[in-house]
Amino acid sequence: MLKAVILIGGPLKGTRFRPLSLDIPKPLFPVAGLPMIQHHIEACVAVPNLREILILGYYPASELTQFVAEMVQEYKINIRYLQEFMALGTAGGIYHFRDQIRLGSPEEFFILNGDVCADFPLVEMLEFHKQKGNKPLMTMLTTEATRQQSVHFGCIVQDKDSHEVTHYVEKPSTFVSTLINCGVYLCSPELFHTIASAFNARQQEFYTEGAGDGKEAIQLERDVLMPLAGTGRLFALQTARWWSQVKTAGAAIYANRHYLELYRSRRGERLARRGPGSCQVLGDVHIHPSASVHHTATLGPNVSIGSSASIGPGVRVRESIVLSGASIADHSLVLHSIVGRLSRVGRWARVEGTPCDPNPNKPFAKMDNRALFNRDGRLNPSITILGCSVTVPAEVILLNSIVLPYKELTRSFKNEIIL
Numbered sequence: 001m002l003k004a005v006i007l008i009g010g011p012l013k014g015t016r017f018r019p020l021s022l023d024i025p026k027p028l029f030p031v032a033g034l035p036m037i038q039h040h041i042e043a044c045v046a047v048p049n050l051r052e053i054l055i056l057g058y059y060p061a062s063e064l065t066q067f068v069a070e071m072v073q074e075y076k077i078n079i080r081y082l083q084e085f086m087a088l089g090t091a092g093g094i095y096h097f098r099d100q101i102r103l104g105s106p107e108e109f110f111i112l113n114g115d116v117c118a119d120f121p122l123v124e125m126l127e128f129h130k131q132k133g134n135k136p137l138m139t140m141l142t143t144e145a146t147r148q149q150s151v152h153f154g155c156i157v158q159d160k161d162s163h164e165v166t167h168y169v170e171k172p173s174t175f176v177s178t179l180i181n182c183g184v185y186l187c188s189p190e191l192f193h194t195i196a197s198a199f200n201a202r203q204q205e206f207y208t209e210g211a212g213d214g215k216e217a218i219q220l221e222r223d224v225l226m227p228l229a230g231t232g233r234l235f236a237l238q239t240a241r242w243w244s245q246v247k248t249a250g251a252a253i254y255a256n257r258h259y260l261e262l263y264r265s266r267r268g269e270r271l272a273r274r275g276p277g278s279c280q281v282l283g284d285v286h287i288h289p290s291a292s293v294h295h296t297a298t299l300g301p302n303v304s305i306g307s308s309a310s311i312g313p314g315v316r317v318r319e320s321i322v323l324s325g326a327s328i329a330d331h332s333l334v335l336h337s338i339v340g341r342l343s344r345v346g347r348w349a350r351v352e353g354t355p356c357d358p359n360p361n362k363p364f365a366k367m368d369n370r371a372l373f374n375r376d377g378r379l380n381p382s383i384t385i386l387g388c389s390v391t392v393p394a395e396v397i398l399l400n401s402i403v404l405p406y407k408e409l410t411r412s413f414k415n416e417i418i419l
């Protein structure tokens with residue numbers, strides 16, 4: 001049997017996702033109608049013989065309890081949240097909870113970063129890993145990036161024929177390779193020996209030299225992947241399917257589009273269809289069954305409308321996420337934006353961001369990723385975001401701006417952060 005571990009970090013992480021993470025833990029932010037890590041859970045549940053999913057992080061357990069209970073109910077497999085007593089790093093929690101991971105003797109276990117989104121090729125990873133005869137400790141998923149993008153990720157040099165990772169550098173200061181780490185791994189339980197050595201080395205460093213970022217914290221990338229590269233036991237599987245990080249709200253719009261696209265081929269029932277009395281639907285749109293959308297509104301492409309949201313007559317929404325309980329009044333326009341929970345947009349208002357991908361039709365991960373970045377390789381921040389319970393009055397225009405929660409706007413804004 002197999003298991004999976006999803007790393008979700010904690011309240012100190014995900015700061016670039018503010019203000020959206022101020023009222024909900026970032027891993028639970030809804031993308032295409034589902035909490036972000038529910039997409040990970042769905043990918044795991046689709047792997048035959050995968051029996052348990054462990055969510056590791058340092059959020060207070062109370063913030064995850066309801067979500068976990070709903071997931072167990074929905075997918076009927078064991079799902080647990082294990083809370084780290086402090087930020088233990090990307091491998092520290094895995095080491096701390098090693099007995100829980102090894103319980104039941106899984107043959108392998110996946111590790112998934114909670115802040116990536118993808119069409120996760122988990123079954124392919126499993127087949128690839130099993131084909132490697134000489135007891136691989138780990139297979140990591142990789143994708144192609146541009147030179148500029150690559151330095152913001154883990155960079156991999158591999159043997160072209162065997163796909164063995166010969167060299168690994170985490171976020172190098174100069175160019176190493178365009179093959180990057182996707183933050184999705186398949187591991188053999190023997191990996192715990194390597195993590196234990198890393199843990200002991202950290203302790204040693206801490207007590208003898210007072211060095212390191214805390215004696216308990218271990219980083220998978222620095223302490224495990226780097227030493228494993230070149231040993232013949234670390235392999236890379238490159239994917240051409242879509243993949244991206246979700247560090248910013250702009251990236252959530254991008255992830256929304258791609259998860260909706262996946263629904264089209266795999267979960268058609270989650271997409272809104274045009275029918276008698278329905279609103280005008282263009283392309284991929286998800287509408288929560290409890291949302292109310294006026295039949296003269298036009299939604300899409302790439303729109304998700306959350307539970308109990310209300311969309312008035314003549315409203316136009318495109319490339320946006322409208323969260324639960326939000327309302328958009330008559331004839332308003334919402335483009336390339338995220339409308340926070342319980343926010344209210346008045347009549348004839350305009351809430352607009354700038355497209356983060358000028359060419360949404362390119363299917364290859366490299367091309368799509370590029371659009372997430374500006375020319376200098378930094379993430380494109382130009383969508384408009386309303387935090388929770390924001391009020392936008394009638395006839396106001398809001399362009400490329402971020403509004404913090406509970407703000408009541410009184411006029412139009414452009415390119416501003418409204419505190």
Ligand code: GDD
Nearest residue numbers: 007008009056057087088089113114115153154181182183
């Ligand atoms: N449980 C737990 N505890 N999770 C953590 C902790 C921790 O102390 N620290 C980070 N995480 C989780 C984050 O929530 C995220 O899902 C994942 O681990 C990686 O987080 P970061 O440490 O922020 O790394 P990164 O995203 O900048 O880079 C990593 O992911 C890239 C792919 O998205 C690296 O693995 C890169 O090499 C990789 O390219």
